[in-house]
Amino acid sequence: MKELLRELTEIHGPCGYEDEVAIYIANRLKGQVDLIDIDNAGNLIAIKKGSKPGPKVIVAAHMDEVGFIVKKIEDNGLLRFEKLGGHDDRILLSQRVQIKTAAGLRTGVIGTISAHMVKFDDPAKVRIHRNLYIDIGAKSRQEAEELGVEIGDSVTWYPHFDFLTETRVAGKAFDDRAGCAILVKALEELDPTEFEGEVIGVFTVQEEVGLRGARVAAHQFEADVAIALDTTAVSDTPEEMMDKTLELGAGVGIKIIDFSLIANKKVKNHLVKVAKEQKIPYQLEVFPGIGTDAGELSVGRSGVPAGVLSIPSRYAHSSIEVVDLDDVEATKQLLAAFIKEMKHAVDYRVKLNLEETE
Template sequence: MLDIVKKLTSLNGPCGYEHNVSYYIRDYVKDLVDEVRIDGIGNVIATKKGRLPGPKILLTAHMDEVGFIVKKIEENGLIRFEKLGGHDDRILLAQEVKVLGNSGEISGVIGTMSAHFVKFDDPSKVRKHTHLYIDIGASSKAEVEEMGIEVGAPVTWATEMKVLGPKGKEMIMAKSLDDRAGCAVLLQLVNELQDETFAGVVTFLFSVQEEVGLRGAETAIKTLDVDAAIALDTTAVSDTPEETMDKTLFLGKGTGIKVMDFSLIVHKTMKNHLVNLAKEKGIPYQLEIFPGIGTDGGAVALANNGVPTGVLSIPSRYAHSPIELVSVADLEATKDLVKAFVLNLAEDTSFEW
């Protein structure tokens, strides 16, 4: 799965500009599923039929990443920007970025004052993103435009994936693990289902614009007829020393089985089913209650007449930063549990309230 994660995180696809990721995922699965399409908003929807009759299941992960968008080009060549998705202004300074211009990807950096000026400034001040700028080395507005950059050009972090940690406990550090990690789990599952017999029909939804309001999933689910769903996403752990951390979710301790977040109170039948499967298969898991986030599961659950929806959370540190961190073991646990869910389906499987 590492190769899949590496490829997915190398692609740049901020909210609304997921094209590279959409096309890659479509091409990856086209020979592995029965049908695949990209809808009008950019979601990739792929369907794989089991050999036995059974329920219709939706598995979803979002492919957009938090980023920025060019708002204004100053006369001196510096670029003002707006946010695409949620960011913490405290981490923006001096970070490398890529501007996705008309002529290709342009390297840049979010500027900051020299340390020599700190004594003339308030060192505790956090400047809002509206006061910051991207420097691509140009000295005029005309030079920026000649490089293929105009207002509306999307911007992403420039980080390349690295593997950290001791052997057997490896961690992945990269941009866009939220939620290319979930996409990687689903792509690995598609691979592993090729030689498996399962019941029913599985629809894989790789959604867009989750970070700006669950828009892709909300659009797609209106066109889909499913009996139940599982959303896969990353979630913030609370195992670091900051005083706000409550030590309820840990990196490397297993997949998170969602109980509640701000977008969803998980359907009890789905939660219990996932917990029982994890216990039966010996898959490490943690129960997650975290009101600080929402997932595509929140949009899916409210659709049509109500869709029984569960969520599997991949624990992560440093979310929405250029150095997100997840555990390889947690990725594998998430994949193992969603695979067990699919293989456990039967014609009479029920997700009644």
């Protein structure tokens, strides 16, 4: 799992520029699934069929990472940029970035003033991203263009994959390449004789800018249940707003509610039941500060019972996201165990006991 995660996070793939991620995953799954396709939105679809007919589950993980896009090349060679996805302007200064140009990948840094200049500045001021710039070392606009940089080039954090401990790793794009890695491994490892029905794996695009890929995917398949795999922000660090309801290393998160979804109660209860039976560590998640592809999948066609498996993460949408590989493994285990006993949509509905009256 760790090598797969490392390789996935190294790929340059911000919102709208997920092509290389899709190509990598498609090549990895070739021969492991019954069908591989890509839709007009760019979602990669991988279907694996069980040995007998049965319920169909959509499992979604988004391929895009937060990033930036080149907006302007200044006369002195510095690059102005816009955001792709949600960023905190406070953490942008002095970060290493990677730009995908027609000539290949280039390294840049988001500039900041020297510490010696702070005495002439307001030290409490947070400059918005439109006032910032990327330095690629070019002395002029002409040199930047000769290096291959164009307006519209995509930008991500510079890739790295650092082990902080034996199980805790720091890097960029765990949101949501960790979910992609889990879905890839589940599709590879699932034996068709162990489940009935179909697993429709959807590696979605543009989740970070409004769940756009999931919105397209939601209307393509008649599914019995939908599960999104995504990271979630833990609250186990000392900042004053943290309430310690979600912790790194405490197991897979089973979603109850976020701003995009109130999880289907029976799907949530089924996930909890399977986790308990399989002795998979889990924690329940109530966090309105996040949304996932399940929000769009749940309202596809006539509605789909939906839930979310969350991978606990620190420092989301930064260059130094941290996950615990034990949580990643727990998420994969729960997904596989759930698939082996997933139910038809009717089993997740509210049961009506209507008595006949004269």
